[in-house]
Amino acid sequence: MKNGWYILNYHDISWEENEFIRGIGGSFSPNDFREHIALLQQNFRIMGVQDAYELFKTNTINEPIVSFWFDDGFRGNRKYALPLLENIGVSAAISVNSRFLLREELFWRFKLSYIHFNGGDRFLRSRFRKRNILINEPLKELTFTHFSSELLADIDTVYQNMTTKEIRSDAFRIFDDVDGINELKNKGWLISNHSAAHYPISENSYIHEFENQFLECDKVLETHFGIKNQFWVLPFDRNISPKVKDSQKSREQNFVHVGNKINKNNFNDNTLSRIEVSNLFGEELIHYLANIELIK
Amino acid sequence: MIPNTLNASILNLSKTTNHTIVIITGCEDRHKRFALRLQQEFKSLVIAWYEVDSSCSKKEDLNNRIERNSGKIKEQNQFEKLKKSIHKKGVRRTVKLVWLNLKNKVLKGDIKSDDSFFKEELLELEAYKQLEPIKINPSDAISLDFISEIKELNPYFLLTLGGVLHKKELLNSIRGIAINQHAGFSPDFKGSETHLWALYHRDILKVSSTVHITKSGADDGPIIRRSTPCFSPNDTVENMFNKVVVLGTELIVEIVQKIIKSKELQVFNQPKYIGKTCLSKEITKKIKGSIQRDFDNNWLNMELKRLRNF
Numbered sequence: 001m002k003n004g005w006y007i008l009n010y011h012d013i014s015w016e017e018n019e020f021i022r023g024i025g026g027s028f029s030p031n032d033f034r035e036h037i038a039l040l041q042q043n044f045r046i047m048g049v050q051d052a053y054e055l056f057k058t059n060t061i062n063e064p065i066v067s068f069w070f071d072d073g074f075r076g077n078r079k080y081a082l083p084l085l086e087n088i089g090v091s092a093a094i095s096v097n098s099r100f101l102l103r104e105e106l107f108w109r110f111k112l113s114y115i116h117f118n119g120g121d122r123f124l125r126s127r128f129r130k131r132n133i134l135i136n137e138p139l140k141e142l143t144f145t146h147f148s149s150e151l152l153a154d155i156d157t158v159y160q161n162m163t164t165k166e167i168r169s170d171a172f173r174i175f176d177d178v179d180g181i182n183e184l185k186n187k188g189w190l191i192s193n194h195s196a197a198h199y200p201i202s203e204n205s206y207i208h209e210f211e212n213q214f215l216e217c218d219k220v221l222e223t224h225f226g227i228k229n230q231f232w233v234l235p236f237d238r239n240i241s242p243k244v245k246d247s248q249k250s251r252e253q254n255f256v257h258v259g260n261k262i263n264k265n266n267f268n269d270n271t272l273s274r275i276e277v278s279n280l281f282g283e284e285l286i287h288y289l290a291n292i293e294l295i296k
Numbered sequence: 297m298i299p300n301t302l303n304a305s306i307l308n309l310s311k312t313t314n315h316t317i318v319i320i321t322g323c324e325d326r327h328k329r330f331a332l333r334l335q336q337e338f339k340s341l342v343i344a345w346y347e348v349d350s351s352c353s354k355k356e357d358l359n360n361r362i363e364r365n366s367g368k369i370k371e372q373n374q375f376e377k378l379k380k381s382i383h384k385k386g387v388r389r390t391v392k393l394v395w396l397n398l399k400n401k402v403l404k405g406d407i408k409s410d411d412s413f414f415k416e417e418l419l420e421l422e423a424y425k426q427l428e429p430i431k432i433n434p435s436d437a438i439s440l441d442f443i444s445e446i447k448e449l450n451p452y453f454l455l456t457l458g459g460v461l462h463k464k465e466l467l468n469s470i471r472g473i474a475i476n477q478h479a480g481f482s483p484d485f486k487g488s489e490t491h492l493w494a495l496y497h498r499d500i501l502k503v504s505s506t507v508h509i510t511k512s513g514a515d516d517g518p519i520i521r522r523s524t525p526c527f528s529p530n531d532t533v534e535n536m537f538n539k540v541v542v543l544g545t546e547l548i549v550e551i552v553q554k555i556i557k558s559k560e561l562q563v564f565n566q567p568k569y570i571g572k573t574c575l576s577k578e579i580t581k582k583i584k585g586s587i588q589r590d591f592d593n594n595w596l597n598m599e600l601k602r603l604r605n606f
Contacts, residue, residue, distance in 0.1 A: 015543045018297040019525035027526040116606050
């Protein structure tokens with residue numbers, strides 16, 4: 001393994017993958033996560049994000065170090081990942097979306113997944129057709145390409161029509177709440193900002209909301225957890241707009257994305273790269289990490 | 297998740313601060329995990345754990361052994377049973393029944409869940425054990441003596457996984473609620489080996505866990521939660537079953553936590569004449585073979601990708 005800081009990116013660690021998540025993916029079962037930990041222990045030094053970050057800042061990483069970073073604030077991280085990591089004496093980082101945390105708004109991709117698995121694609125397509133959106137693409141891709149507040153409203157309208165108040169309330173069960181995140185914070189986890197509602201704000205289609213979304217979430221982190229947040233964790237990390245770099249120059253926060261690269265010393269552009277691994281099982285993980293490149 | 301296609305109603309449970317729990321399970325590792333996980337979560341609220349085990353002697357047999365020695369009860373062995381059957385049903389019918397019984401045993405093969413799945417976690421959960429299980433024969437688990445024993449314990453919750461179909465008298469005696477987890481998608485698939493039926497039909501969305509109010513019928517009580525596990529492309533049939541069971545246990549933990557806080561529970565009534573109650577004997581070697589061929593041909597990986605591709 002190359003020396004450097006490998007930040008492994010996960011989403012939900014849970015036995016459950018219901019209709020909200022199934023179409024989007026990102027769930028990883030606790031027994032698979034346990035196996036990951038066992039394999040990583042044989043090949044890396046495992047450290048908490050905060051501790052590894054201190055080494056990274058001072059250019060003193062001279063061995064392969066692994067940390068865990070969980071996105072979207074899922075409850076499963078506290079239920080299942082926390083005890084497994086506590087067993088090996090390590091904390092992790094979790095990036096939360098404030099509107100999911102406060103039950104103000106459900107993740108729009110989860111609404112899309114629910115709509116799809118309940119036969120509601122046709123309702124979305126007919127609304128998109130009226131907006132002259134070409135509907136030949138798969139829905140998941142199409143909603144990225146044409147993302148807008150009108151498209152969001154369409155998805156929400158269909159979702160509201162297809163669900164009851166109880167289903168919508170129950171849907172938030174997969175996200176952790178303020179008490180849960182406080183518990184993680186008290187156990188040494190780093191709590192960070194994944195924007196207010198996980199829109200594709202680093203893409204050109206919605207870049208105008210970039211700072212607003214992160215600032216909204218920063219305010220919630222300060223109010224509920226007393227945190228002066230250091231990390232802005234980019235949602236989606238697909239086609240990053242050049243304007244993100246511009247924003248980065250004027251901000252003191254570190255920008256965290258999924259670059260699938262190893263972080264080396266040379267801390268000079270306040271960017272951290274993470275490695276997506278929840279699609280890798282068993283020894284695949286180690287082979288993949290052995291071939292990852294260093295960030296340049 | 298709550299089932300979105302069934303009619304909901306609200307159940308108001310009796311208010312109390314005494315939320316004692318009695319657990320009844322089978323005796324495989326997945327049942328042990330169920331019981332230990334509940335003890336981990338609810339600690340001293342768990343006041344009894346019964347493990348239904350057919351290798352455990354019946355109380356009646358124990359009594360018979362005493363009476364046999366005094367010559368009071370004549371032991372009925374297989375030869376006696378055969379003689380009785382010939383007398384009642386005739387030679388031809390008896391031979392046919394014996395042949396069918398033998399054929400089913402040969403065709404059925406042997407599917408056991410992969411209990412090594414639970415080994416590591418069971419070792420960790422041992423630290424949370426509050427009670428040793430009380431072994432009980434299936435016949436005794438439906439006896440009046442057992443019902444009296446449970447009534448005496450007077451639990452608020454009766455939580456079950458595996459074991460037997462319980463009598464109405466037992467279920468009605470529970471102060472709060474009796475909840476069972478079923479490794480299947482009710483109402484469509486109730487009974488035994490339901491995950492195999494779902495896989496045979498290549499309906500991965502019905503490889504699911506249902507947590508419901510326990511009734512005397514198999515898996516047909518009002519549903520409280522129903523959801524699907526997180527599968528991996530390299531899961532075996534046995535792993536998928538184990539994940540279904542684990543998910544059900546986690547859902548029960550959530551439900552009990554919720555009931556302890558609030559006695560109002562939303563439940564979803566199962567339509568009476570919809571769905572299939574599956575029997576183990578219906579899962580033949582051919583059906584198992586079909587399922588295995590799908591797995592050997594990488595069906596699960598392709599299906600998981602297909603579900604995400606819309």
